[in-house]
Amino acid sequence: MRIILIGYGVVGQSLTDIFLQRKIENLRNYGFNPKVVAITDRGGAAINTKGLDLKRIQNIKKREGTVAADSVFGHTQMSGQDIIQSIEAEIMIEATSTNITTGEPGISNIKTAFNSGKHVVTTNKGPLALSFPTLIELAEHNKVLLRFSGTVGGGTPILEFAKKCLEGDRIKEIHGILNGTTNYILTEMAEKKITFEKALEAAQRLGYAETNPAMDIDGLDAAAKVVIIGNWIMNKKFTLKDVDIVGIRDITLKALEIASKKGKRIKLIGSIDGKPTVAPKEIERNDPLCVNGVLNAVTFVSEYAGKETIIGRGAGGIETASAVLRDLLDIKHHLANKILS
Amino acid sequence: MKIIVMKFGGTSIGTGENIRNVANIVRNNSKKGNTVVVVVSALAGVTNQLIHEAEEVKKGKEGRIQEFIKELTEKHLETINNAIENKKLKEETKHSVKNIIEELEKILIGIYYVGELTLKTKDQVLSFGERLAALIVSAALRDVNLESQYFTGKEAGIVTDSKFGEANPLMNFTTHQVIERIKPLLEKNMVPVITGFIAANQDGVVTTLGRGGSDYTATILGVALDVDEVWIWTDVDGIMTSDPKIILDAKTLTGLSYGEAAEMAIFGAKAMHPQALEPAIKKHIPVRIRNVFNPKNPGTLISEGAEVESKEVVKAIAMISDVSMINIRGAGMVGAPGSYAKIFKILGKNNINVMMVSTAVSEANISIIIRRNQLERAMSTLEIALLGSDLSNKITSEDDVCVIAAMGANMKGSSGVASRIFSAVAKKRINIHMIAQGSSELNISFVVKERDGPIAVSAIHEEFNLNK
Numbered sequence: 001m002r003i004i005l006i007g008y009g010v011v012g013q014s015l016t017d018i019f020l021q022r023k024i025e026n027l028r029n030y031g032f033n034p035k036v037v038a039i040t041d042r043g044g045a046a047i048n049t050k051g052l053d054l055k056r057i058q059n060i061k062k063r064e065g066t067v068a069a070d071s072v073f074g075h076t077q078m079s080g081q082d083i084i085q086s087i088e089a090e091i092m093i094e095a096t097s098t099n100i101t102t103g104e105p106g107i108s109n110i111k112t113a114f115n116s117g118k119h120v121v122t123t124n125k126g127p128l129a130l131s132f133p134t135l136i137e138l139a140e141h142n143k144v145l146l147r148f149s150g151t152v153g154g155g156t157p158i159l160e161f162a163k164k165c166l167e168g169d170r171i172k173e174i175h176g177i178l179n180g181t182t183n184y185i186l187t188e189m190a191e192k193k194i195t196f197e198k199a200l201e202a203a204q205r206l207g208y209a210e211t212n213p214a215m216d217i218d219g220l221d222a223a224a225k226v227v228i229i230g231n232w233i234m235n236k237k238f239t240l241k242d243v244d245i246v247g248i249r250d251i252t253l254k255a256l257e258i259a260s261k262k263g264k265r266i267k268l269i270g271s272i273d274g275k276p277t278v279a280p281k282e283i284e285r286n287d288p289l290c291v292n293g294v295l296n297a298v299t300f301v302s303e304y305a306g307k308e309t310i311i312g313r314g315a316g317g318i319e320t321a322s323a324v325l326r327d328l329l330d331i332k333h334h335l336a337n338k339i340l341s
Numbered sequence: 342m343k344i345i346v347m348k349f350g351g352t353s354i355g356t357g358e359n360i361r362n363v364a365n366i367v368r369n370n371s372k373k374g375n376t377v378v379v380v381v382s383a384l385a386g387v388t389n390q391l392i393h394e395a396e397e398v399k400k401g402k403e404g405r406i407q408e409f410i411k412e413l414t415e416k417h418l419e420t421i422n423n424a425i426e427n428k429k430l431k432e433e434t435k436h437s438v439k440n441i442i443e444e445l446e447k448i449l450i451g452i453y454y455v456g457e458l459t460l461k462t463k464d465q466v467l468s469f470g471e472r473l474a475a476l477i478v479s480a481a482l483r484d485v486n487l488e489s490q491y492f493t494g495k496e497a498g499i500v501t502d503s504k505f506g507e508a509n510p511l512m513n514f515t516t517h518q519v520i521e522r523i524k525p526l527l528e529k530n531m532v533p534v535i536t537g538f539i540a541a542n543q544d545g546v547v548t549t550l551g552r553g554g555s556d557y558t559a560t561i562l563g564v565a566l567d568v569d570e571v572w573i574w575t576d577v578d579g580i581m582t583s584d585p586k587i588i589l590d591a592k593t594l595t596g597l598s599y600g601e602a603a604e605m606a607i608f609g610a611k612a613m614h615p616q617a618l619e620p621a622i623k624k625h626i627p628v629r630i631r632n633v634f635n636p637k638n639p640g641t642l643i644s645e646g647a648e649v650e651s652k653e654v655v656k657a658i659a660m661i662s663d664v665s666m667i668n669i670r671g672a673g674m675v676g677a678p679g680s681y682a683k684i685f686k687i688l689g690k691n692n693i694n695v696m697m698v699s700t701a702v703s704e705a706n707i708s709i710i711i712r713r714n715q716l717e718r719a720m721s722t723l724e725i726a727l728l729g730s731d732l733s734n735k736i737t738s739e740d741d742v743c744v745i746a747a748m749g750a751n752m753k754g755s756s757g758v759a760s761r762i763f764s765a766v767a768k769k770r771i772n773i774h775m776i777a778q779g780s781s782e783l784n785i786s787f788v789v790k791e792r793d794g795p796i797a798v799s800a801i802h803e804e805f806n807l808n809k
Contacts, residue, residue: 001721001724002717002721027728029729031724031727031728031729031730032728032729033724033728035717035721037717049717050717088717088718090721090725332725332729335725335726336725336726336727336729336730339687339690340683340687340726340730
């Protein structure tokens with residue numbers, strides 16, 4: 001299966017690690033033989049229609065900072081969209097970094113892929129948060145698949161789990177801790193009795209938070225995931241601008257102490273129960289949703305099965321890459337059935 | 342006294358000088374008392390240019406139209422300057438060329454505004470190449486004092502179905518009309534010049550004949566007018582025993598049967614497309630391939646029963662490069678009905694043409710030859726569909742191979758041919774990767790590494806004394 005990988009950051013590099021490490025198992029167990037025909041990063045691209053040597057590309061990336069430095073297969077002039085349009089492949093993986101204001105270049109990359117008949121796996125939340133209904137419609141119209149397991153829950157199969165809960169049942173509400181960074185900060189504040197600023201600094205030191213942490217602490221990342229879950233699982237058509245969002249900047253130690261005395265904890269909760277919201281809320285300490293540190297948790301309230309909660313690590317390069325692999329295998333399976341039918 | 346349809350391809354009329362040469366060939370034959378019907382392609386390169394420009398204009402590049410029209414006009418006017426001596430005739434022809442190109446310009450502008458290029462419109466655009474060429478060639482014939490008139494395929498009466506881009510002739514309807522419109526001219530000693538490749542459906546909408554091209558027009562007219570021979574004028578002496586670039590002393594074949602000629606399609610552009618040969622086969626009309634730059638050479642005659650006249654079992658050897666071999670292995674294919682069908686269906690759905698197939702009766706593997714530029718797509722699709730299923734566990738490919746094809750109608754029924762071929766190859770220590778022989782027994786094909794190809798070809802060429 002030929003793959004174009006757009007964006008070669010932590011997730012992309014982890015994915016090529018998995019391809020190299022799991023080559024034999026992937027082939028033997030799933031008949032999956034990925035051929036990465038193009039990789040792009042900020043510096044340009046590396047292209048080989050016969051399939052790039054991933055070990056070589058990884059070394060060049062580490063040494064030179066860009067895959068475009070490859071003396072044989074490197075290109076500095078071609079844009080991601082040029083490549084998506086002109087290089088033959090079955091799949092485009094959109095792994096550029098999230099832009100929550102415009103969704104670009106992700107949205108254009110995904111549309112170009114659809115237009116040229118390529119299936120898409122995205123780990124980029126921006127395009128989905130801003131135009132989920134549009135992208136789903138375009139995928140169906142172009143008869144291609146769009147997969148995005150890696151956008152919610154990292155390696156934890158939250159979306160797949162929800163789809164399972166759905167079979168023969170109806171999900172009424174969803175509540176979740178969808179952002180590991182804010183959960184880490186809130187946990188640190190409550191347990192170590194330190195201020196928001198101190199906890200944020202610690203998170204940044206450990207690499208859990210970005211230098212510009214707005215996307216996490218203002219609740220935008222969690223809200224993007226609410227959009228994805230709401231659209232995909234509950235079939236509600238809405239985008240980021242429809243979500244009421246409150247971040248955690250204003251959470252005080254005092255508020256945490258009051259909650260603690262009542263046997264509760266304050267968590268940043270994304271909910272879809274009527275109107276989609278993201279806001280800090282008090283929840284019972286023994287609620288299965290009440291996880292600590294960088295963990296994520298989501299509770300699905302089904303009509304018959306009741307509450308079901310899934311807990312797991314929400315982010316990380318290799319975790320997200322494993323979700324991409326899951327999506328790729330799913331697409332491979334779909335295509336094989338379609339070709340043979 | 343013979344009636345002959347003569348088709349001249351793009352290179353034969355590539356320049357004004359070449360067109361004068363063509364005019365002389367026609368005049369000489371006419372002087373000998375033969376009746377000649379001329380079929381022409383577009384000037385060399387024009388057809389590709391027309392398609393390319395129409396595609397560009399469709400994408401919204403209006404600025405190109407004027408530039409292209411200017412270029413196309415200049416090209417044809419220059420050709421006229423060199424092809425025609427008579428001043429009045431020259432001016433007349435130039436005037437007509439400008440009128441025709443003006444019409445093309447309008448169509449291109451239409452494509453620009455509508456932003457679409459359907460197969461129907463594409464056929465319309467393509468027809469201009471042949472129309473311009475026929476006009477000029479007809480004038481050049483008049484310039485050497487022959488009576489001539491030019492026709493589009495439509496005007497000559499060739500009627501097809503409405504499969505734009507690769508239309509098929511309605512032979513009886515066509516015959517009726519061609520006899521009505523062209524035959525009277527022949528009786529008046531007139532040389533009609535007819536556009537190749539171009540025809541029209543029953544509503545008079547322009548169609549093109551697809552893969553057979555102008556050769557197809559020639560054989561269709563040959564059948565309709567019940568001519569004695571169809572001559573395909575090209576830039577080589579005829580069909581050769583092998584590629585002269587590989588075998589320096591390769592020889593021109595004097596005679597081939599229709600069946601052999603159809604097999605020779607793999608020799609590429611120098612041979613005839615089997616579809617173009619089809620009408621001639623049905624009506625037993627001999628087809629001759631001749632060299633416009635060496636008209637003394639009688640060329641290669643394709644006719645019925647030619648195999649009986651010659652004694653060689655192997656007549657020609659071709660090497661087909663730019664191919665790749667795919668090997669599919671899997672115990673799951675053994676005794677499983679429909680497993681090969683699945684493989685071909687996968688390739689067919691992806692528009693990949695299978696050129697050659699070979700499989701052992703054990704059924705545990707199958708080897709397939711396809712065009713090299715389709716290898717990546719073929720491999721990817723086959724892997725997606727087959728790997729992980731119980732059908733196959735291993736798909737490999739080799740892209741440094743070539744196919745060698747030894748061809749000759751007398752192979753049929755004669756024993757020991759294969760053994761002679763493979764011994765000759767084995768003596769050169771060349772390993773054979775795959776073998777196939779169709780039940781027609783006109784052809785044995787096998788696969789070797791590309792670097793070994795020329796050695797294998799010359800070994801067989803020598804073994805069967807084709808240079809003698």
